[in-house]
Amino acid sequence: MKVGIIGYExxxxxxxxxxxxxxxxxxxxxLRQQIREVRVPDSRIxxxxxxxxxxxxxxxxxxxxxxxxxxxxxxxxxxxxxxxxREVDLLAICVRGFDNGYAKPEPKREAQAMLSELxxxxxxxxxxxxxxxxxxxxxxxxxxxxxxxxxxxxxxxWLKDLGLDxxxxxxxxxxxxxxxxxxxxxxxxxxxxxxxxxxxxxxxxLGLNCPAFVxxxxxxxxxxxxxxxxxxxxxxxxxxxxxxxxxxxxESYRMLDLISFFTVGEDEVRAWTVRKGxxxxxxxxxIHTDLxxxxxxxxxxxxxxxxxxxxxxxxxxxxxxxxxGKGYITEDGDILHIRANV
Ligand SMILES: Nc1nc2c(ncn2[C@@H]2O[C@H](COP(=O)(O)OP(=O)(O)OP(=O)(O)O)[C@@H](O)[C@H]2O)c(=O)[nH]1
Ligand SMILES: [Mg+2]
Numbered sequence: 183m184k185v186g187i188i189g190y191e192x193x194x195x196x197x198x199x200x201x202x203x204x205x206x207x208x209x210x211x212x213l214r215q216q217i218r219e220v221r222v223p224d225s226r227i228x229x230x231x232x233x234x235x236x237x238x239x240x241x242x243x244x245x246x247x248x249x250x251x252x253x254x255x256x257x258x259x260x261x262x263x264x265x266x267x268r269e270v271d272l273l274a275i276c277v278r279g280f281d282n283g284y285a286k287p288e289p290k291r292e293a294q295a296m297l298s299e300l301x302x303x304x305x306x307x308x309x310x311x312x313x314x315x316x317x318x319x320x321x322x323x324x325x326x327x328x329x330x331x332x333x334x335x336x337x338x339x340w341l342k343d344l345g346l347d348x349x350x351x352x353x354x355x356x357x358x359x360x361x362x363x364x365x366x367x368x369x370x371x372x373x374x375x376x377x378x379x380x381x382x383x384x385x386x387x388l389g390l391n392c393p394a395f396v397x398x399x400x401x402x403x404x405x406x407x408x409x410x411x412x413x414x415x416x417x418x419x420x421x422x423x424x425x426x427x428x429x430x431x432x433e434s435y436r437m438l439d440l441i442s443f444f445t446v447g448e449d450e451v452r453a454w455t456v457r458k459g460x461x462x463x464x465x466x467x468x469i470h471t472d473l474x475x476x477x478x479x480x481x482x483x484x485x486x487x488x489x490x491x492x493x494x495x496x497x498x499x500x501x502x503x504x505x506x507g508k509g510y511i512t513e514d515g516d517i518l519h520i521r522a523n524v
Pocket of ligand 2: 197
């Protein structure tokens with residue numbers, strides 16, 4: 183899964199990227215590194231690892247992309263930036279909420295401008311298709327779909343909010359439309375505005391109908407470079423409950439409808455990420471396609487039960503160890519052991 187950090191010049195994208203990946207932004211600039219894989223913190227994996235003492239503990243990961251070369255507000259996005267944005271699953275729109283000494287912050291204007299640019303870029307694609315449709319042989323279904331998209335975009339509706347069905351989404355797969363992706367606005371503020379109360383005010387002043395998230399990239403990138411044991415205290419002093427990395431990843435999971443399930447054993451304790459609503463068979467396919475193909479059943483317990491009761495034997499004794507079929511819907515925190523004919 184890829185989260186793209188986009189935004190206008192000087193809004194703090196690279197600094198945030200550094201805070202999320204725990205690397206000094208100066209160093210990132212030198213490396214000109216644009217993609218980093220970040221470990222998804224999960225206290226359940228920590229605890230399971232302590233229980234099994236496995237040879238390997240593998241956390242889920244999430245990729246962050248610093249979409250460099252931000253343009254000036256309102257200048258338009260060039261095609262190389264748009265191309266990079268098309269590849270991501272979630273758009274994190276970084277806007278400047280701190281004073282940079284020469285221009286006052288206008289987070290609302292920046293967010294609105296970026297949201298409109300993304301919408302415009304979809305509008306261009308859809309309109310081109312609508313024009314082509316008059317000459318090409320296109321099914322009635324496809325025609326109706328693109329006219330519906332055109333009307334929605336004209337009304338400034340984000341296509342993700344149209345509730346398109348699976349069939350419609352399949353038809354759109356090749357078009358890589360921006361507004362089919364979820365978007366999150368990150369307001370990058372000064373240290374004085376990061377406590378929960380001020381952050382709440384910043385968000386309500388934005389008045390956007392898309393989720394917003396407040397952080398101070400500079401503070402967070404400094405904190406991210408401290409030893410983990412010292413981080414909590416610094417955050418507490420600033421009135422923040424968790425690091426930007428934790429909050430950001432949690433929000434990304436929520437927006438992308440992702441959940442984690444686990445596999446455990448003496449060799450390996452591991453987290454896997456699937457979409458909410460995935461079946462046991464689909465979850466098995468995350469581990470290995472053969473496990474999905476030759477799926478027999480899943481042995482399941484919840485990590486909450488296992489951690490509370492202390493051992494697999496105790497979970498079985500309590501009658502909380504279950505056998506599930508391929509249609510079982512995997513829940514966040516499940517521990518699965520897939521039985522397959524391989
Ligand atoms: N005061 C303050 N300054 C910040 C904050 N975040 C970033 N800056 C500063 O703002 C400047 C721009 O930050 P960058 O992270 O380079 O911004 P960017 O969006 O990557 O910029 P471009 O790549 O040029 O588009 C740097 O001098 C940062 O140190 C913050 O939270 N507070
Ligand atoms: Mg940058």
